[in-house]
Amino acid sequence: MAQHITRRWARLGAVVGAGAMLVALAGCSGAASSTDSGSTDTDAALKEDVTLTWWTWSDSTQEQADAISKVYPNVTFDVVKLENPDAAVTKLQNAIKAGKGAPDLMPVEYQTLPQLALGDALADLTPYGLGDYADAFTASTWNAVNVQDELVGMPMDSGPMVMIYNKDLYDKAGITEAPATWDDFAAASAAIHAYDPEAYIANSGDAGFFTSMIWASGGQPFKTEGENITIDLQDEGSKKFADFWNARLHAGELSGVPTWSDEWSKALTQDKLGTLMMGSWMISGMNDYGTLGKWRVAQIPSWDGQPASAENGGSALTVTSQSANKAAAAGILKYLSEGEGRELINANGFPSTIADLENPEFLDFAYESYGGQPANQQGALSAESVLKGWQYLPYQGYANNVFTDSVGKALGSDGDLNAALVEWQETLVEFGNEQGFSVNK
Incomplete structure (x- = not known):
C-alpha cells in the first residue's frame, strides 16, 4: 500500500476561506432539475457511453480518472482542476444558484458537507445503493456524509x-x-x-x-x-x-x-x-x-x-444535484468504495475504510x-x-x-x-x- 500523501490537499481540510459561505439556503436555491433519466441502475449506466465532469483541487485526480476509465472504457472524464476547496465550493454554489454548470463529481470537505447539502447542491446517494457500504467505513466519516437523513457523499480520506x-x-x-x-x-x-x-x-x-x-x-x-x-x-x-x-x-x-x-x-x-x-x-x-x-x-x-x-480534515466524493448522469457517477463512487478502486483513494490519504485500517501491511509499515x-x-x-x-x-x-x-x-x-x-x-x-x-x- 502506498505511504505518501498530497499534504496540501489534506491540510486544507482544516481551514476554508470566506468564499465558502452560503449562497442560498435549502428550499430557496436556484437548483434546476437534472436531466438524468431517473434510473438507479449504476451497473447499466456504466455500460453506456458517458462523459463525467469531475471538479477537483487534487493533483492525483487525473491519474485516478485514467485508471477508472481502464476498468470502465465507456466512461470518459473531464477533470477540471481548481485552486483549492474554497474555490470549488464557491464555483459549485454559483452554479447551483444559476441553475446550470455544476459538475457530476466533486470532492467536498467533511466540514462543508452540511453547507452544500442544505443548499440543495448535492444528490442523495441512497437510491443508488450506496447506503449498503455503511459498515465499510469508520463511524466518524460515515456520520459526516449523512446529513439531514440523506447520504450526500462517500468518504475518501480521513483525519483521526x-x-x-x-x-x-x-x-x-x-x-x-x-x-x-x-x-x-x-x-x-x-x-x-x-x-x-x-x-x-x-x-x-x-x-x-x-x-x-x-x-x-x-x-x-x-x-x-x-x-x-x-x-x-x-x-x-x-x-x-x-x-x-x-x-x-x-x-x-x-x-x-x-x-x-x-x-x-x-x-x-x-x-x-x-x-x-x-x-x-x-x-x-x-x-x-x-x-x-x-x-x-x-x-x-x-x-x-x-x-x-x-x-x-478529510473529504468525501459527492454527486451534485445538477448532474445529468447521477447513476453513472454513483457507480464510480461504488467502485471507489472497495477493492482496486479504494486503493486509488488510499494512495493519497489516510484511509477511512475499516478493512484498510485493519490491514497488517498498512498497520506494520515502518516509517x-x-x-x-x-x-x-x-x-x-x-x-x-x-x-x-x-x-x-x-x-x-x-x-x-x-x-x-x-x-x-x-x-x-x-x-x-x-x-x-x-x-x-x-x-x-x-x-x-x-x-x-x-x-x-
Missing part, C-alpha cells in the same frame, strides 16, 4: 487526530514518554521551554485545530436540525480546552508561528517546535522536517488518560521518519476513539474564516480565550440569522 512529537527534543528536555494526559502535556510544555527558551511544545493553532480539540474534549458547540441552529461555545468541552490552552498561552509556552508558514517549517526542522496535533494524514508527511528518525507518533492527550480523539515505528497503528487506534455526536455548522467555512477576528486575535495577544469564544459565537449567531437560519432562538 494523532500527536507527532520530536523525541530528540523531548529527551533533551527530560521527557521520557509521550504525554498521555493534558496534565502530562502541561508538564512537558514547561520542561521544553525551560530547556530551550526558544523552543515550544506547540504553536497556538488555527480554527481547524481549535474545533478539533474542542471535539476531542467532549464539546458539542454546534447543533443543527433543519434550519434551527444552536451554538454554545461555552459548553463544558469548549470551556475546558480553552481554559487549558489559555494557561499554556499565558505561560508563554506556545509559539506564535502560523501553521504551514515558512517559519513553522523552519521551527520544526530546527527543533524549536516539539509537537504537532493533526489528522493522521500528516503521519506520512514528516520526512521534510529535519533528521529522519527523530519523530514519533502517539495518541493525543486526554483529560483522564483514556482514548478520546476527533477528526481533523524511516519515526525511527522504524509502525506509526499507522496510532492513526488506526485514534480512528476507533473519535468521540461521537459532533456536528459542523452549515456555514463552517465562514466560521473558520472569522475565527481570526476573535479567537485568533486572542491567541496572538495573550488574550482570554473564553471571552474570545463568546465573541466568535456572537458573530456566528448574527451571521446565521442574517442568512435565514434560526440561531439560538
Whole structure:
C-alpha cells in the first residue's frame, strides 16, 4: 500500500476561506432539475457511453480518472482542476444558484458537507445503493456524509487526530514518554521551554485545530436540525480546552508561528517546535522536517488518560444535484468504495475504510521518519476513539474564516480565550440569522 500523501490537499481540510459561505439556503436555491433519466441502475449506466465532469483541487485526480476509465472504457472524464476547496465550493454554489454548470463529481470537505447539502447542491446517494457500504467505513466519516437523513457523499480520506512529537527534543528536555494526559502535556510544555527558551511544545493553532480539540474534549458547540441552529461555545468541552490552552498561552509556552508558514517549517526542522496535533494524514508527511528518525507518533492527550480523539480534515466524493448522469457517477463512487478502486483513494490519504485500517501491511509499515515505528497503528487506534455526536455548522467555512477576528486575535495577544469564544459565537449567531437560519432562538 502506498505511504505518501498530497499534504496540501489534506491540510486544507482544516481551514476554508470566506468564499465558502452560503449562497442560498435549502428550499430557496436556484437548483434546476437534472436531466438524468431517473434510473438507479449504476451497473447499466456504466455500460453506456458517458462523459463525467469531475471538479477537483487534487493533483492525483487525473491519474485516478485514467485508471477508472481502464476498468470502465465507456466512461470518459473531464477533470477540471481548481485552486483549492474554497474555490470549488464557491464555483459549485454559483452554479447551483444559476441553475446550470455544476459538475457530476466533486470532492467536498467533511466540514462543508452540511453547507452544500442544505443548499440543495448535492444528490442523495441512497437510491443508488450506496447506503449498503455503511459498515465499510469508520463511524466518524460515515456520520459526516449523512446529513439531514440523506447520504450526500462517500468518504475518501480521513483525519483521526494523532500527536507527532520530536523525541530528540523531548529527551533533551527530560521527557521520557509521550504525554498521555493534558496534565502530562502541561508538564512537558514547561520542561521544553525551560530547556530551550526558544523552543515550544506547540504553536497556538488555527480554527481547524481549535474545533478539533474542542471535539476531542467532549464539546458539542454546534447543533443543527433543519434550519434551527444552536451554538454554545461555552459548553463544558469548549470551556475546558480553552481554559487549558489559555494557561499554556499565558505561560508563554506556545509559539506564535502560523501553521504551514515558512517559519513553522523552519521551527520544526530546527527543533524549536516539539509537537504537532493533526489528522493522521500528516503521519506520512514528516520526512521534510529535519533528521529522519527523530519523530514519533502517539495518541493525543486526554483529560483522564483514556482514548478520546476527533477528526481533523478529510473529504468525501459527492454527486451534485445538477448532474445529468447521477447513476453513472454513483457507480464510480461504488467502485471507489472497495477493492482496486479504494486503493486509488488510499494512495493519497489516510484511509477511512475499516478493512484498510485493519490491514497488517498498512498497520506494520515502518516509517524511516519515526525511527522504524509502525506509526499507522496510532492513526488506526485514534480512528476507533473519535468521540461521537459532533456536528459542523452549515456555514463552517465562514466560521473558520472569522475565527481570526476573535479567537485568533486572542491567541496572538495573550488574550482570554473564553471571552474570545463568546465573541466568535456572537458573530456566528448574527451571521446565521442574517442568512435565514434560526440561531439560538
